[in-house]
Amino acid sequence: MQVAEHETALDVTRELSDFLEHRREQIAQRWAEAALFRTVFTVSRDEAVEACKAVVDALAEVARTGRLEDLRAPGFDPVREQLGRMAASRAKAGYTPSQIAGEVAGLREPVTALLRAEYDDPADPRAQAGEIALTILVGTLRLVVMETTVDAGEELIARQRQQLLEVATPVIRLWDGVVAVPLIGTLDSARSQIVMESLLEAIVDQRARYAILDITGVPTVDSLVAQHLMKTVAAARLMGAECIVSGIRPAIAQTIVQLGIDLGTIITRAGLSDALAYALSQQGIVVSPRPAAGGSAR
Template structure:
């Protein structure tokens, strides 16, 4: 019984595939006026029609295999990139994934109308079976587009996060042979890795002998943050640069002591200015305070 049902379902799916091949041009012409294609291919309608034909071909290929509910069917692979670009374009236009999915669902009705017209009046059961198969196939296409849209969104967020990390951790050249990284906000593992990479690259590019890590803008320092700082200091030393940590406020100093964190091997200074003065002094540059206004020169 199950074998017979499977054969019947496969036969219906293949009949649907044959219909899609036969009505390829008419389906493409109707789809080209749908919002999903019309708003993406704004220069030429012919481009929209060709894109529609590619999707119809993909659906026909899936139908021929009988894998109507399989999002991994080879036919979908042929248009996944194209559908992804289209959904990304719709997303940039302000459409959310749910609205894009509704636009995909709206493609079913024009195909269904052609499908019903293709059957004789005495073939009601066959027509109904093919319409059900079409509904399943279009539902799978909708899921493919949703997956592609979500995946593209995740990739975009990941790229933006990387860009924000790089922007949030600039390396500044303060003096010849001296660079600094002013840290603001929470220092987690991902950001610590970016800090280390950017700092090491700057040490090489600037031939820096001193690197200042200023944590004035870091709200809290726990054992994990301290571990990240010590790793960065150790990496800078391996590159031949002395690392100075500045901006340790009284509250943070007390926290470090209470946690029992040993920063004895790290040079520390209260402020970025003090750290810069230390680095300049180590290079033999005399740093003296500016004379008070109105004071006479000796």
């Protein structure tokens, strides 16, 4: 009994696949008018039609395998990137994921109209079974588009977060052979990695002998933050640069002592100017204070 039902279901999906292949051109022509395709493929209508044909081919392939409800059916693979582009374009236009999914669901009606025209009697069980299979197939396509939209959104957020981290941790060239990283805000593992990578790249590019980590803008220092700082200092030393930590405020100094964190191997200075003065002095450069106004130089 179950075998017969399975074979009947396969017959229905194969008939649906044959129908999609047979009506490929008509379906593509109708879909090309839909905003989902029209707003992405703006160069020419022919481009939109070809994109529609690719999606029809994908649906026909999925139907032929009988995996109507499988988001991982191989038939969807060739058009996933294209579906992602379509969804991303609609998202940029201000459409929500549910609205985009609604547009995908709207692709079913033109196909259903063509499918019904294949049968003399709309009440024919084969026609009804085919229509149900088509509904399931377009529903799966809708889920594939939503999944692709979410994945693309997560990738975009990750790229933007990476860019923000890089912008928030600039490496500044203060003098020949001296670079500095003014840190502001919380120093977590992800940002610490960015700090280390950016600093090491600057040390190589600038041939820096001294690197200053200024933590004046870091609100708190715990054992994890201190560990990140020490790793950065160690990495800088391996690159041939001496690292100086500046901006340790009294409250942070007390916290470091209470936590028992040993920063004895790290050169520290009260502020960025002090750290720069130290780095310059180590290179034999003396910075003299400017004479007072009205004074005479001797």
